């Protein structure tokens with residue numbers, strides 16, 4: 410404890426949700442949890458339901474045009490945004506959004522404040538997203554039941570980049586996507602496990618050769634698994650030289 414006592418958080422996230430009790434959830438544990446307790450980052454939850462006007466506190470209604478499910482109302486969401494968005498990116502998590510990547514995560518870590526709107530039901534009325542210029546972000550090509558787990562994952566990715574949260578800065582620098590590649594494979598003790606050894610080169614103590622081997626491995630796995638990343642990497646000459 411007390412490695413670093415912040416007077417002011419370097420990153421403040423505001424969450425608009427109908428389930429504020431889901432936060433900080435897993436981010437109250439481990440490295441992110443310690444950083445939260447130390448005040449490196451701060452979390453505010455805003456209960457969308459507090460902005461509902463009727464006696465049932467409803468935040469959703471049936472979709473115009475028909476169909477299954479309910480849609481979050483623009484008047485309720487709009488009031489919640491007006492009351493809590495104090496500048497910085499306003500992100501709406503949705504499968505219709507632009508895919509989140511490490512580059513966007515790095516940029517979000519440099520923003521002092523980020524506001525995240527967590528959808529539920531079929532999602533949010535498009536007009537309120539348009540009116541507030543919300544940035545639509547997706548975690549991947551799959552459908553969650555709500556924006557909260559997506560927000561937790563996105564916040565985790567940001568928080569670990571904040572200064573002092575992850576011990577060795579070097580362990581961040583060599584990770585997947587930092588070179589535009591997936592990461593090389595890892596091995597640790599025991600040196601032999603269930604008849605399987607580890608690649609000889611890693612035992613050589615020859616740092617340059619290890620580095621070159623890891624780079625080749627990273628290139629190989631990226632070429633095989635992620636043709637999309639691979640073609641970008643090959644096209645980017647500046648990266649191949651380092």
Ligand code: SAH
Pocket residue numbers: 501502503504505526527528529530531532533546547548549550551552553554555556557559
């Ligand atoms: N009807 C929507 C899915 C609604 S899922 C559709 O087909 O696109 C309910 C909520 O979960 C969404 O409003 C969104 O906030 C969240 N969500 C679901 N999948 C997500 C994903 N892949 N990325 C980010 N948020 C997601």
